Amino acid sequence: MSASLDTGLTRGDYPLSVNRPELLRTPTGKPITALTMDAVVSGELSAEDLRIAPETLELQAQLADASNRPQLAMNFRRAAEMCAIPDAEVLGMYNALRPRASTAAGLAALADRLETTWSAPVCAGLVREAAEVYARRDLLARAGAEDGEDTP
Amino acid sequence: MTTAQPRPAGQPRHSLRTDILEARPVNLDGFVEEWPEKGLVAMESEFDPAPSVRVEDGRIVELDGRQRADFDFMDSFIADHAIDVASAEESNALPSAEIARMLIDPRASRDDVLAVTRGLTPAKVLDVLKLMNVVEIMQGMQKMRARRTPANQAHSTSARDNPVQVAADAAEGALRGFAELETTLGVLRYAPLVAIALQVGAQVGRGGVLTQCALEEATELELGMRGITAYAETISIYGTESVFIDGDDTPWSKAFLASAYASRGIKMRFTSGTGSEVQMGNAEGKSMLYLEIRCILMAKGAGVQGLQNGSISCIGVPGAVPGGLRAVAAENLVASMMDLECASGNDQSFSHSAMRRTARMMPQLLPGTDFVCSGYSAVPNADNMFAGSNFDTEDYDDWNTIQRDFQVDGGLRHVREDEILLARSKAARALQALFAYLDLPAVTDDEVEAATYANSSADYPFRDVLADLKGAQAVMDRGITGLDIVKGLESAGFHDVAENLLTVLRQRVSGDLLQTSAVLTADFTPLSAINDPNDYAGPGTGYRLEGERWAELKKLRHVTSATDPESEVG
Numbered sequence: 001m002s003a004s005l006d007t008g009l010t011r012g013d014y015p016l017s018v019n020r021p022e023l024l025r026t027p028t029g030k031p032i033t034a035l036t037m038d039a040v041v042s043g044e045l046s047a048e049d050l051r052i053a054p055e056t057l058e059l060q061a062q063l064a065d066a067s068n069r070p071q072l073a074m075n076f077r078r079a080a081e082m083c084a085i086p087d088a089e090v091l092g093m094y095n096a097l098r099p100r101a102s103t104a105a106g107l108a109a110l111a112d113r114l115e116t117t118w119s120a121p122v123c124a125g126l127v128r129e130a131a132e133v134y135a136r137r138d139l140l141a142r143a144g145a146e147d148g149e150d151t152p
Numbered sequence: 153m154t155t156a157q158p159r160p161a162g163q164p165r166h167s168l169r170t171d172i173l174e175a176r177p178v179n180l181d182g183f184v185e186e187w188p189e190k191g192l193v194a195m196e197s198e199f200d201p202a203p204s205v206r207v208e209d210g211r212i213v214e215l216d217g218r219q220r221a222d223f224d225f226m227d228s229f230i231a232d233h234a235i236d237v238a239s240a241e242e243s244n245a246l247p248s249a250e251i252a253r254m255l256i257d258p259r260a261s262r263d264d265v266l267a268v269t270r271g272l273t274p275a276k277v278l279d280v281l282k283l284m285n286v287v288e289i290m291q292g293m294q295k296m297r298a299r300r301t302p303a304n305q306a307h308s309t310s311a312r313d314n315p316v317q318v319a320a321d322a323a324e325g326a327l328r329g330f331a332e333l334e335t336t337l338g339v340l341r342y343a344p345l346v347a348i349a350l351q352v353g354a355q356v357g358r359g360g361v362l363t364q365c366a367l368e369e370a371t372e373l374e375l376g377m378r379g380i381t382a383y384a385e386t387i388s389i390y391g392t393e394s395v396f397i398d399g400d401d402t403p404w405s406k407a408f409l410a411s412a413y414a415s416r417g418i419k420m421r422f423t424s425g426t427g428s429e430v431q432m433g434n435a436e437g438k439s440m441l442y443l444e445i446r447c448i449l450m451a452k453g454a455g456v457q458g459l460q461n462g463s464i465s466c467i468g469v470p471g472a473v474p475g476g477l478r479a480v481a482a483e484n485l486v487a488s489m490m491d492l493e494c495a496s497g498n499d500q501s502f503s504h505s506a507m508r509r510t511a512r513m514m515p516q517l518l519p520g521t522d523f524v525c526s527g528y529s530a531v532p533n534a535d536n537m538f539a540g541s542n543f544d545t546e547d548y549d550d551w552n553t554i555q556r557d558f559q560v561d562g563g564l565r566h567v568r569e570d571e572i573l574l575a576r577s578k579a580a581r582a583l584q585a586l587f588a589y590l591d592l593p594a595v596t597d598d599e600v601e602a603a604t605y606a607n608s609s610a611d612y613p614f615r616d617v618l619a620d621l622k623g624a625q626a627v628m629d630r631g632i633t634g635l636d637i638v639k640g641l642e643s644a645g646f647h648d649v650a651e652n653l654l655t656v657l658r659q660r661v662s663g664d665l666l667q668t669s670a671v672l673t674a675d676f677t678p679l680s681a682i683n684d685p686n687d688y689a690g691p692g693t694g695y696r697l698e699g700e701r702w703a704e705l706k707k708l709r710h711v712t713s714a715t716d717p718e719s720e721v722g
Contacts, residue, residue, distance in 0.1 A: 087416075
């Protein structure tokens with residue numbers, strides 16, 4: 001998600017659901033105002049329509065920046081990158097980051113996959129940083145021990 | 153019968169007063185001497201590092217006496233993500249007394265304080281807090297709490313994992329004022345049914361109350377992703393590298409998980425607390441508060457909006473050492489002065505003494521916190537599957553009276569019984585209709601009747617546990633989501649409840665609840681540190697309990713009428 005989506009949001013725009021609903025869309029492209037009970041009953045809506053869109057997370061990141069919360073904004077930008085990744089794969093990636101769950105090569109491959117397959121450079125950066133610290137703190141799995149059964 | 157019992161030889165005679173004191177509940181509590189070498193010390197240990205920070209080329213290269221090459225992973229994460237590098241050297245050079253004074257000086261605004269605290273190292277934060285007594289800590293909390301309006305959170309669980317009970321108690325809890333409700337299980341496989349019941353009950357009691365189900369990380373995330381729960385909290389972090397690893401996580405895995413929740417539009421906070429490292433056997437010889445400050449900074453670095461702290465499930469540990477509850481109040485303040493939402497403990501039970509239990513919550517109730525309790529038991533404690541809480545349903549009237557006595561807002565209110573019975577009955581009937589719609593094990597009319605008038609799980613007919621567990625599995629296998637719950641409630645004629653839940657689900661599309669300290673008001677307006685920032689600036693400013701809300705909190709079960717002393721008002 002690029003930061004080029006500069007909407008000049010200020011704190012006064014929050015809550016977006018009240019003050020700027022026209023900016024909010026589902027990942028399927030519906031405006032938030034389309035999420036009505038009639039649409040639920042008629043079966044027009046799927047669970048996919050009740051997810052947050054990466055563009056919305058970028059808007060919330062801008063609000064976090066405007067509120068002097070850079071770490072929160074960074075979290076939202078990583079989240080924006082993750083929106084497209086299926087639930088099971090997100091959980092798999094989380095598990096791969098647990099202590100001694102992955103080799104250096106495994107984490108490098110994960111970072112590459114985040115960057116190339118999912119266009120998630122910020123997440124990839126977090127994984128690469130983890131790999132560097134894990135190497136220094138003996139928290140990598142040995143080659144051939146990807147299941148985390150390795151002992152130090 | 154003689155009045156003087158023969159005393160066994162060698163035993164000293166006790167006074168009658170000693171016998172009475174020995175029998176007092178407080179003497180069933182455990183107390184221990186400090187043992188700083190093992191970290192069994194609240195916040196004053198000679199083994200804690202002295203504050204220091206050095207920045208080179210825009211990078212922190214020394215943190216609290218340690219060089220970068222020697223950083224453990226907590227140091228690394230805090231140095232690279234939590235501390236504002238640009239202001240670090242200047243902020244840490246300020247005398248600790250000056251920073252402590254800013255915390256209590258109303259002329260320094262919350263933003264003025266944050267401009268300093270965002271650059272502080274863990275040892276410097278500790279150095280500041282060590283100067284503050286508990287009243288000063290409360291003064292600090294009054295100003296530093298992120299959201300202007302305080303709130304409260306409850307547990308709604310069942311010793312039998314009975315979803316009907318959870319729905320009815322959630323409805324009553326929501327009606328009484330809890331902004332968030334949390335459940336967990338005895339038998340984990342029951343989770344989908346109980347989480348659905350919690351959500352339905354909450355939306356019956358008061359539309360917009362947020363719910364969560366505390367489970368192991370992956371399952372908790374899955375229920376959230378499906379829209380069955382609205383937020384998550386039990387994402388535990390620890391203050392030493394060794395204990396963090398024992399928890400099978402690292403700051404990077406937890407930061408990734410934080411983003412995973414946000415990527416699904418789900419509100420989330422981490423959990424930590426003093427005493428956890430000692431309890432898990434590796435405090436690395438550091439004081440409880442120092443280690444908790446490292447957790448708080450780690451949480452900030454991860455970009456998570458908030459933290460549940462105040463010792464939580466380890467409260468027995470700080471509760472047993474001198475100054476322990478001062479340290480617990482201090483850790484809440486540190487979360488707030490790091491600009492995080494703070495759900496401030498008063499959660500797991502820790503004392504047999506009613507007096508001690510009440511005293512324990514004063515440093516949070518009096519100044520107000522984002523959530524005064526991070527788990528008031530909205531069920532009798534025997535039904536509390538979080539191992540009991542400091543307060544339960546029997547304490548509702550005491551809590552309401554204390555709010556009225558001190559004119560403070562602890563998030564609850566007195567509700568007339570007729571309203572409560574209506575809500576309990578409606579929650580059970582809504583669940584009955586929903587389970588029928590979803591082809592889940594039936595809720596009988598007898599159960600609805602029991603739920604309306606029950607106190608505890610013992611007051612309900614037994615459910616067919618095997619059928620329930622099959623039903624719970626079916627919820628997972630069939631991919632039932634929050635949307636299916638909305639449809640079921642709507643088609644069964646519970647239109648208002650369906651609409652409430654749909655509105656909560658719609659919020660995840662907007663992301664408004666992801667901002668710091670966000671809750672949903674009764675008219676579904678997201679209220680967070682952005683649109684309800686704490687603007688305390690001394691006497692007469694900030695959140696004041698007044699107007700309609702004060703009128704509401706003046707009501708109790710029994711208040712004598714001023715005009716007719718023979719009658720009661722309310």
